[in-house]
Amino acid sequence: MTSSGKSLMAAAAGLAAGAVVVMRRVKARPPAEATGDRWLTVTINRAPHDVQADKLPTPLQEYGDRIETRIGPAPGDRGTELAVRLKRPPPHAAHSVPARLSGQDPRQELRRALREVKALLEAGEVMRADAPPTTRETPGGKLIGLLSRRSSGEGVL
Template sequence: MVAKKFWATAAGLTGAAVVARRARTNQPAPPPANRWLTVTVNRPPADVQADKLPSPLQEYGERIETRVGPAPGDRGTELAVRFREAPSAAAQSVPARLTGNDPRQDLRIALREAKALLEAGEVMRPDAPTTHPTPGGRLVGLLSRRASGEGVL
């Protein structure tokens, strides 16, 4: 009876060690600092040209690289941008991101505005708040501020 408990415990510990080892080795690498920011524009690729981008992206001039190509499944055009030189580590730090000083946040906002201009001809913004404050609305507001305009939490 003692031998069965011993082997059951040993098998359980071995299994746990294998699972822990796999979890450590299968973790994805952190994203590169200078990754491409991409949106899918609901326009044919002929309508989106890298040298004739909307004004939010034109303001970056030669500081950004641009890629334009067909989206998978013929569903529009993929517009991708990134900085030619990666921002400094200090500019990408958590404090810089929380205070809104990460230059990638501004580039992501410019990319979303360019998408809106290409699809609708204008950037739609709400005129006024459409609801009254609720606990759920406060939570959404807190999370939206945490996203810092980048669209991700």
């Protein structure tokens, strides 16, 4: 067998393995109804008695009674776990992939608020990236700006 034939066989095997992984992930996902009311959780480096539901910082206070809150000790005695979720989960279309990519998923704002509360309780402030990062707008800078804005909703790029 020639080297190009071996390469073609290796590529086909890789493609088949990738397809198997994708199919397993699709089957392993919970139904859409179960994903809307998931708890969003952060571990805060503070003692459990320092974090109280009625004294949470402004980003979560703004949600008022639209969210449920759970506070408890973190595993391994490593601070406090703060968990929140929307009382009324968004409809399935609101937390679809296109909604997430366009920044229209209502859980993204709750994730952002939860991260800000963590920062406020641990450090007393929310650190932000310097703006503008460069003195002139470049294509690379525009891309980084877009990714930075999108990552604020999910917490990752």
